[in-house]
Amino acid sequence: MLDIAxxxxxxxxxxxxxxxxxxxxxxxxxxxxxxxxxxxxVTMKTLGWGFKNLDTICITHFHADHISGLPGLLLMTAxxxxxxxxxxxxxxxxxxxxxxxxxxxxxxxxELEFIEIPRGRREFSVSAHGYGVSALHLNHGAVCYGYSLxxxxxxxxxxxxxxxxxxxxxxxxxxxxxxxxxxEGRTYTPDMVLGPARKGIKATYVTDTRPAPSIPxxxxxxxxxxxxxxxxxxxxxxxxxEHKHMTFTEAARLAVAGGVSELWLTHFSPAMQNPKEFxxxxxAIFPNxxxxxxxxxxxILFEDEDEAD
Amino acid sequence: MLDIAxxxxxxxxxxxxxxxxxxxxxxxxxxxxxxxxxxxxVTMKTLGWGFKNLDTICITHFHADHISGLPGLLLMTAxxxxxxxxxxxxxxxxxxxxxxxxxxxxxxxxELEFIEIPRGRREFSVSAHGYGVSALHLNHGAVCYGYSLxxxxxxxxxxxxxxxxxxxxxxxxxxxxxxxxxxEGRTYTPDMVLGPARKGIKATYVTDTRPAPSIPxxxxxxxxxxxxxxxxxxxxxxxxxEHKHMTFTEAARLAVAGGVSELWLTHFSPAMQNPKEFxxxxxAIFPNxxxxxxxxxxxILFEDEDEAD
Numbered sequence: 227m228l229d230i231a232x233x234x235x236x237x238x239x240x241x242x243x244x245x246x247x248x249x250x251x252x253x254x255x256x257x258x259x260x261x262x263x264x265x266x267x268v269t270m271k272t273l274g275w276g277f278k279n280l281d282t283i284c285i286t287h288f289h290a291d292h293i294s295g296l297p298g299l300l301l302m303t304a305x306x307x308x309x310x311x312x313x314x315x316x317x318x319x320x321x322x323x324x325x326x327x328x329x330x331x332x333x334x335x336x337e338l339e340f341i342e343i344p345r346g347r348r349e350f351s352v353s354a355h356g357y358g359v360s361a362l363h364l365n366h367g368a369v370c371y372g373y374s375l376x377x378x379x380x381x382x383x384x385x386x387x388x389x390x391x392x393x394x395x396x397x398x399x400x401x402x403x404x405x406x407x408x409x410e411g412r413t414y415t416p417d418m419v420l421g422p423a424r425k426g427i428k429a430t431y432v433t434d435t436r437p438a439p440s441i442p443x444x445x446x447x448x449x450x451x452x453x454x455x456x457x458x459x460x461x462x463x464x465x466x467x468e469h470k471h472m473t474f475t476e477a478a479r480l481a482v483a484g485g486v487s488e489l490w491l492t493h494f495s496p497a498m499q500n501p502k503e504f505x506x507x508x509x510a511i512f513p514n515x516x517x518x519x520x521x522x523x524x525x526i527l528f529e530d531e532d533e534a535d
Numbered sequence: 536m537l538d539i540a541x542x543x544x545x546x547x548x549x550x551x552x553x554x555x556x557x558x559x560x561x562x563x564x565x566x567x568x569x570x571x572x573x574x575x576x577v578t579m580k581t582l583g584w585g586f587k588n589l590d591t592i593c594i595t596h597f598h599a600d601h602i603s604g605l606p607g608l609l610l611m612t613a614x615x616x617x618x619x620x621x622x623x624x625x626x627x628x629x630x631x632x633x634x635x636x637x638x639x640x641x642x643x644x645x646e647l648e649f650i651e652i653p654r655g656r657r658e659f660s661v662s663a664h665g666y667g668v669s670a671l672h673l674n675h676g677a678v679c680y681g682y683s684l685x686x687x688x689x690x691x692x693x694x695x696x697x698x699x700x701x702x703x704x705x706x707x708x709x710x711x712x713x714x715x716x717x718x719e720g721r722t723y724t725p726d727m728v729l730g731p732a733r734k735g736i737k738a739t740y741v742t743d744t745r746p747a748p749s750i751p752x753x754x755x756x757x758x759x760x761x762x763x764x765x766x767x768x769x770x771x772x773x774x775x776x777e778h779k780h781m782t783f784t785e786a787a788r789l790a791v792a793g794g795v796s797e798l799w800l801t802h803f804s805p806a807m808q809n810p811k812e813f814x815x816x817x818x819a820i821f822p823n824x825x826x827x828x829x830x831x832x833x834x835i836l837f838e839d840e841d842e843a844d
Contacts, residue, residue: 265574326635
């Protein structure tokens with residue numbers, strides 16, 4: 227299962243009643259954060275998932291509302307006692323930007339390791355702590371990437387086939403988890419006891435951008451598609467175009483085209499006090515749309531998985 | 536008169552119910568901010584004094600909880616339509632630190648002008664937009680300065696002496712405001728119509744530091760002395776010493792020694808949920824002590840001045 231929490235749902239500037247858009251994910255205890263605007267550490271502390279297991283941070287782009295909270299977050303993580311490295315993934319130049327920002331957070335007790343998405347790359351994929359992380363180049367005022375997280379799921383363990391191998395039972399677990407084992411001079415591989423790979427989990431996060439045909443392809447089949455909707459009012463379409471953002475309607479169209487299961491809107495304009503007022507504009511196009519709110523959480527299960535599994 | 540607002544009262548990290556310590560002052564419409572930790576822009580927006588007239592920012596030191604909100608604040612100020620330069624006063628190196636932090640806030644529509652306090656200087660004074668700004672080197676883990684703001688007040692206008700000069704009445708106002716005037720080949724100076732200079736206004740802001748004998752001298756006669764009290768519980772004196780901070784009791788002793796009129800405690804430890812619980816420890820020493828809280832404001836009048844003046 228994958229837990230996700232939308233830490234905030236605001237765009238452009240933090241408000242006293244709305245934190246900036248950022249997504250925290252938890253997979254087998256490993257935390258992955260996408261974006262870190264000013265005060266992200268505060269809402270993350272309120273959420274209560276802790277800081278010590280923050281293994282990965284993905285940055286969409288270098289506008290302040292998506293990265294300015296990084297020094298404070300790293301210091302908070304240092305306070306949690308973390309000593310293991312943190313991987314930071316972002317556009318080319320992210321290492322230099324973070325080096326600048328952390329001029330006020332030196333002496334961190336952990337290393338920062340950087341994965342820079344090479345300039346000009348339309349798509350980019352990497353594995354990090356069990357997450358498959360893919361990035362898609364978007365269409366914004368700055369170089370900006372959407373992120374898709376995938377959690378693969380191996381085939382089902384076939385008890386009969388395992389028994390037929392006449393292996394000691396202690397080898398079943400590593401085989402089930404995907405590791406080959408050696409026994410009496412012979413190598414046994416997971417495919418000998420597992421059925422075909424099953425559908426995994428996919429969550430996609432897209433902000434800040436104009437709509438583009440590559441986005442539905444990128445988000446295809448997502449269990450949750452978290453997408454910016456700076457404006458709910460379709461009368462502001464021209465403004466959305468001008469500022470390289472989207473309306474609720476445009477986000478809903480992408481959700482339909484991508485065949486996603488659920489859409490959460492986020493990155494609301496500070497001028498839009500009650501985004502729910504406009505939710506009908508999105509639901510008319512994609513009914514399974516929800517307005518994000520600070521610390522809206524979901525647990526995404528594998529098909530036929532029980533939360534108690 | 537001088538308006539002051541304690542924008543936050545927290546130390547070390549912003550909390551969901553307590554912003555980081557920063558002080559905003561307003562004099563004849565000109566805003567001066569001391570310190571700018573993460574999310575200072577949020578509480579400043581809630582306060583409602585605006586951003587466009589932010590002429591001066593004083594930074595005490597380069598720990599993140601006192602400066603990390605600067606990029607966001609400057610962007611917010613840019614959004615307000617400001618185009619006039621902003622003066623930033625701080626320890627030597629502040630220009631380079633701000634240059635690093637604003638890597639995510641480039642293209643500001645105003646200039647940043649820096650006044651760096653030369654390393655090794657115990658005291659430093661400068662004038663900025665009607666404020667007299669003095670800095671005192673404190674005793675903290677990093678190079679750190681306290682700030683004292685003074686608003687001088689000229690002598691009272693003497694109607695009889697002005698009349699006796701036989702000057703046209705239109706010259707009275709510039710003379711009263713401190714400017715010399717020329718009339719019929721003769722120069723008239725303000726001292727010809729003004730009585731002796733009167734007591735001005737003084738507000739002093741001291742955080743983060745251990746107590747030191749120089750602090751009462753620096754704060755002497757302040758109308759308001761805003762001083763850190765990281766811990767209310769005197770049992771934490773040793774911890775205060777170790778981290779180069781102060782207890783409520785220590786702050787109160789400085790208030791007594793400095794002969795200030797009123798003490799506001801601030802920069803509370805995140806672990807201290809209810810600072811008021813410990814206020815008695817300070818009041819036993821200096822009765823006119825108050826616990827700071829987010830956006831606690833005061834209007835400091837000149838002696839015998841009426842708010843309607």
